[in-house]
Amino acid sequence: METKIALQQLDISSNWAIVRNVFYDIDPADNVNEEDKYVHIYCQEDLLYLIKDNYHLDLGWYGSDNLSDEHTGYCIHLFRGDNWNNAELLEKFRSKSKLIIVNKIAEFMKAIELGEFDNLSGYSVNESDASNENDFNKIEFFSVRQI
DSSP states (O other): OOOOOOBOOOOOOTTSEEEEEOOBSOOTTSSOOHHHHIIIIITOSOOEEEEETTEEEEEEEESTTOTTSTTOEEEEEEEEEEETTEEEEEEEEEESOHHHHHHHHHHHHHHHHTTTTTTOOOEEEETTOTTOOOOGGGOSSEEGGGO
16 A cells, blocks of 8 residues: 655755656655555655755665666756757766755755856757767766866
8 A cells, every 4th residue: 555655855946946746755765665666766856856056956766676787776967958859968866865965956956046057168068069979878977166
């Protein structure tokens, strides 16, 4: 039987638009039945999507329930631009820990509020440029602040 699980508490300022939020307060390591984990995490590639101006923060779960797979876990994409296919990747971060992800979301939102990304150029994806074959999926981890 599915348990009622609350959404994860996040400190999101009114400057951000919440497009999607099904990011529940449940961690893969929690002592919760597997059905609840499946419904609230493992089958949710799109957990959270926030927009502020031209910045997009996208959180998903990738890799089903195979926690021993290094590619399985939460993944944040922070990008600037029109959409996935016409943007600059600014940060890509992965973790299996919900707490680490919650802290990283707060860090990224604060950095945007402070203008830390305003003068930085990210990994460019441009669908209208046939010579640009870049794809966010080709990168495991990325931080424009560490280039």
